[in-house]
Every structure is written in structure tokens, then in C-alpha cells.
Amino acid sequence: MAILQLKDVGKSYLRNSRAKSPTGRIEVLRDINLSIRENEFVCIVGRSGSGKTTLISLIAGLIDADAGSIVLEGKPIAGPGPDRGVIFQNYSLLPWLNVFDNVYLAVDAVAPELSDQEKRQRTKYYIDLVNLGPAMAKVPRELSGGMRQRVAVARGLAMDPKVLLLDEPFSALDALTRGTLQEELARIWMETRKTVVMITNDIDEAILLADTIYTLTSGPGATLGPAVLIDEPHPRSRLQLSGQAGYHKARRVTLKMLTGGAFAAGTVASRDATEPLLQ
Amino acid sequence: MDSAALVLPLLGIGLMLTIWTAISLKVAPDLPSPLKTWQESQQYILNPFFKDGEMNQGILRFALLSLIRVAKGFSLAILFGTPLGFLLGLSPKFHQAFDPVIQVLRPISPLAWLPLGLVIFKQSEPAALFTIALCAMWPTVINTAMGVRSIGTEYLNVGRVLKLSPMKTLRKIMIPATLPYMFTGFRLSLGMAWLVIVAAEMLTGSPGLGGFLWQEYNSLVYSHILLSVLAIGLIGFALDRLMSVVERHFQRA
Numbered sequence: 001m002a003i004l005q006l007k008d009v010g011k012s013y014l015r016n017s018r019a020k021s022p023t024g025r026i027e028v029l030r031d032i033n034l035s036i037r038e039n040e041f042v043c044i045v046g047r048s049g050s051g052k053t054t055l056i057s058l059i060a061g062l063i064d065a066d067a068g069s070i071v072l073e074g075k076p077i078a079g080p081g082p083d084r085g086v087i088f089q090n091y092s093l094l095p096w097l098n099v100f101d102n103v104y105l106a107v108d109a110v111a112p113e114l115s116d117q118e119k120r121q122r123t124k125y126y127i128d129l130v131n132l133g134p135a136m137a138k139v140p141r142e143l144s145g146g147m148r149q150r151v152a153v154a155r156g157l158a159m160d161p162k163v164l165l166l167d168e169p170f171s172a173l174d175a176l177t178r179g180t181l182q183e184e185l186a187r188i189w190m191e192t193r194k195t196v197v198m199i200t201n202d203i204d205e206a207i208l209l210a211d212t213i214y215t216l217t218s219g220p221g222a223t224l225g226p227a228v229l230i231d232e233p234h235p236r237s238r239l240q241l242s243g244q245a246g247y248h249k250a251r252r253v254t255l256k257m258l259t260g261g262a263f264a265a266g267t268v269a270s271r272d273a274t275e276p277l278l279q
Numbered sequence: 280m281d282s283a284a285l286v287l288p289l290l291g292i293g294l295m296l297t298i299w300t301a302i303s304l305k306v307a308p309d310l311p312s313p314l315k316t317w318q319e320s321q322q323y324i325l326n327p328f329f330k331d332g333e334m335n336q337g338i339l340r341f342a343l344l345s346l347i348r349v350a351k352g353f354s355l356a357i358l359f360g361t362p363l364g365f366l367l368g369l370s371p372k373f374h375q376a377f378d379p380v381i382q383v384l385r386p387i388s389p390l391a392w393l394p395l396g397l398v399i400f401k402q403s404e405p406a407a408l409f410t411i412a413l414c415a416m417w418p419t420v421i422n423t424a425m426g427v428r429s430i431g432t433e434y435l436n437v438g439r440v441l442k443l444s445p446m447k448t449l450r451k452i453m454i455p456a457t458l459p460y461m462f463t464g465f466r467l468s469l470g471m472a473w474l475v476i477v478a479a480e481m482l483t484g485s486p487g488l489g490g491f492l493w494q495e496y497n498s499l500v501y502s503h504i505l506l507s508v509l510a511i512g513l514i515g516f517a518l519d520r521l522m523s524v525v526e527r528h529f530q531r532a
Contacts, residue, residue, distance in 0.1 A: 094452065
């Protein structure tokens with residue numbers, strides 16, 4: 001049973017007035033079909049400029065689709081809401097609030113019925129979950145990029161969303177920090193078993209974390225390729241993955257789809273289209 | 280401290296005093312020299328809080344009267360200016376409707392507003408406050424509006440995802456995000472209010488630094504004009520420094 005379903009979703013923007021275009025619009029996404037199960041970790045891999053952020057903004061409800069429908073638990077989405085917690089690429093922490101207050105704001109917004117003490121407990125729980133307990137009273141500018149992204153993760157989880165949306169959460173971080181945070185995200189996901197949709201441009205990151213990977217073709221008019229299933233138990237480690245033939249195959253298939261030609265544009269992504277690559 | 284940081288400002292002050300002396304000796308014999316200014320003003324400075332009638336008081340006593348007047352006018356300015364700035368920044372329609380009016384009102388001199396204030400209020404004190412507030416509010420209005428317009432979409436998106444109510448979005452996101460701009464506006468507005476106070480007191484004859492200055496001009500005690508001018512400059516400088524400290528505090532956030 002799909003918790004989140006996208007059907008024939010399309011989005012175009014008004015073209016810059018100086019550019020010459022017969023229609024006056026530039027099509028970013030076309031015929032996006034996606035079906036996500038509860039507790040599934042889905043990664044969408046695409047090049048920069050292919051419309052990844054547009055796709056996640058559509059699911060978040062921050063922008064409206066021109067075509068198709070986005071349905072969460074049987075109901076079409078209407079605008080943004082805390083049932084789809086977003087973790088933004090640039091962290092989007094409020095710089096005038098400390099770590100605790102940034103997370104508390106989310107708890108207070110989604111669970112106003114709780115007592116102040118319960119809200120504080122819940123805030124502390126999520127800050128501890130991302131190992132930031134000692135930095136609770138610090139403001140964002142006192143934190144490193146990795147720590148800021150942890151706060152954003154804590155805030156996203158504290159909304160207790162039905163689906164957690166991550167927009168290239170680690171792309172601004174250095175390689176070592178990124179590796180650590182990927183492992184932590186895997187651990188947190190094991191603990192919370194949230195349904196996750198994560199956008200990334202890093203194939204290895206996708207293979208390390210995801211149950212299912214979709215590729216987004218290069219824009220304009222980008223659409224999703226067939227699903228690549230990664231049937232390896234969580235948590236995975238880079239080392240263990242690198243020794244497996246299936247890992248290299250998954251990598252090759254994904255890369256090939258990204259570089260184009262592996263499927264005709266407009267192909268409907270289907271779970272049955274590909275057999276599991278890692279087993 | 281660097282010795283140049285001490286020596287160079289003293290050099291500047293010394294040069295100014297020399298030019299002042301030269302002008303009083305050669306160009307304008309009616310202008311008191313620095314020495315004469317000091318001799319005729321020292322009782323106002325050494326005994327800064329004496330009071331011998333409404334228009335004959337120690338310099339700090341006059342300054343205090345002016346500062347109270349400025350505080351009232353400045354409070355009115357930010358009380359009206361901040362919400363106006365928020366409306367202008369939030370609503371493009373409101374901006375289209377009122378921006379032309381504001382652009383026309385903004386360059387009007389306090390000397391032009393004061394008679395109007397007197398016509399409206401029939402008393403000098405409310406007229407003075409009206410003038411100060413009306414002239415001083417524009418930097419607050421314009422900076423607040425600019426601050427609201429430049430709130431990052433990422434902050435607003437946080438509020439949208441959390442479905443914060445409009446009041447809560449204002450309180451938790453918009454006001455904190457705009458504070459640095461608001462305080463720049465407040466600092467400029469305070470400077471403006473201090474500029475206007477002299478004009479307002481001169482025209483209404485109210486006791487204060489400006490009123491004292493004008494009265495001493497009429498009584499031909501020119502050294503007291505210089506005393507007032509220096510006091511106005513020093514206090515204005517101190518106010519600006521004070522507001523800079525407050526402003527910096529909010530910019531770090």
C-alpha cells in the first residue's frame with residue numbers, strides 16, 4: 001500500500017522574458033510517476049539542474065504542480081504541512097534561535113496540545129538522537145556545517161512527519177563529515193523507520209541508504225527512470241558493499257540511466273521493471 | 280592602544296581650534312575665540328545642572344530637556360514607522376498605493392512641518408513632537424520595509440512547512456529576521472530626531488539646547504551659541520555611538 005503517490009506530475013515555469021520560446025514556458029518535470037511504500041527509503045538521483053529540488057518542493061507542497069496529482073495517504077496534498085517534514089539543502093535553521101529553540105519551534109507547531117514539559121522532553125529526545133545534546137544552547141553560527149545539518153534532521157524528525165523529505169542534505173559538507181552523517185542517518189532511520197524521500201546527486205550515497213533508487217533524466221522535461229531495488233539489509237557499510245558484485249552492478253545501472261539512453265523518455269517507473277540487484 | 284589612534288584625532292581637534300581662532304581674529308570679529316567661549320561658558324559647563332529661570336540653565340540641564348523631547352518624538356516615530364514599514368514590505372499593493380506619498384513627504388524640512396504642527400495643535404510642545412516624529416520616522420519606515428522584503432524564502436518556507444499561524448510567523452520569523460534592518464532604521468531615525476530638535480526648539484522657543492541657542496543669539500551672547508553647537512554635536516555623536524552598539528548586538532544574531 002503506497003503512502004505517497006505521484007501520478008503524471010508535471011511542472012513548468014514561465015520562461016525568462018528575454019529568452020525565445022514558442023510556448024513561453026520551460027518544462028522542468030514531465031510525467032513523474034512515483035509510488036512509495038510506508039517505511040521505504042527512496043533516493044532520487046539526478047544531475048544538478050535536472051529539477052530535483054523542484055520535485056521535492058512539489059511533494060512538500062511549497063510549489064504547485066501544473067499537471068497530475070500528488071496523494072498522501074489517499075488524500076491529495078494541499079500546500080505544505082508538517083506531515084511532510086522537509087530537510088533543506090541549506091539547513092534553513094533560524095539564526096536567531098539556538099539549537100533547542102529551533103527544534104522546539106517544530107514540536108510546538110505540530111503538537112500544541114502537549115504540556116510545555118512534554119514538548120521540552122520531545123525536543124531533547126530528538127536533539128539527543130542526532131547527538132547534539134551538548135550543543136543545545138548554541139546558535140547556528142556557532143556550529144559547523146555538519147552540526148547544523150544534524151539540527152535540521154532533528155527538527156525534521158521532531159515534526160513526526162508521515163514522510164521525511166531530504167533535499168541534497170549532505171551536498172554542502174566535506175567528504176568525511178558527509179560519510180559520518182550518512183551513517184548516522186542510516187542509524188536514525190533504523191530507529192525511527194520513517195518513510196524517506198531523499199534527493200541526491202551521489203550514487204554511492206543512494207546505494208548506501210536507499211531501498212529503491214530512481215534516476216531523474218536531465219532536464220528540461222525530466223522524468224523518472226525505472227526503479228533500481230537495493231535488497232541489502234540495513235544498516236550497510238561502504239566496506240561490505242564494495243566487495244559485492246551487485247553493488248557494482250547497481251552503480252553501473254544507475255550511472256547508465258543518468259547518462260541517458262537506457263530507457264525512452266516518458267517510461268513509467270515501475271517496481272517490477274527491474275529485478276533486485278543486490279541479494 | 281596605537282599611539283597614532285590618539286595623536287591623529289588630537290591633531291584634528293587642534294587644527295579645528297586653530298582655524299576657529301583664525302576666523303575669530305581675522306574674518307569675523309564678532310565670533311568669540313575658543314578661549315573667550317570657554318571663559319563666558321564655563322559656569323554652564325562646570326555647574327551643568329544649575330537653574331536660574333526657564334531660559335538660563337546649566338548645559339546638561341538644557342541637554343536633558345532636549346533629550347526628553349527627542350525621546351518622545353523618536354518613540355512616536357518608531358511607534359508609527361515600524362508598522363508602516365512592515366505593511367509596505369508585506370503588501371505590494373500597499374506599497375504601490377503609499378510609496379509615492381512617502382517619497383513626497385520624506386524630503387520636507389522640519390522648518391516646513393512646524394508651522395503646520397502649530398496650526399493643527401495650537402501649542403508649541405505637541406507641534407514640536409509632531410515635527411520630530413514626522414521627520415524622523417522615514418529611515419525606520421524605509422529600512423523596515425526593505426528588511427521585510429529581504430527575508431529569505433528559506434525562513435518563510437520553514438514557517439510554511441510548520442503551518443505557523445500568520446501571527447506566529449510574524450513573531451517567530453518575520454520580526455526576528457527584520458530586526459537588524461529595523462535597528463539600522465532606528466539609529467538613523469534617532470540621528471534625524473536630534474537634527475530636528477534644534478529647529479523645533481528655535482521656532483517654538485522651548486527651553487532646551489536649541490531654544491537656548493536662539494535666545495542667546497537674540498541677546499547677542501555669541502559664545503553661548505558656540506557652547507550650544509558643541510553640546511549638540513557631542514550629544515548627537517554619543518547617541519549615534521550608543522545606537523551603533525545596540526544595532527551591532529542585533530546584527531550578530
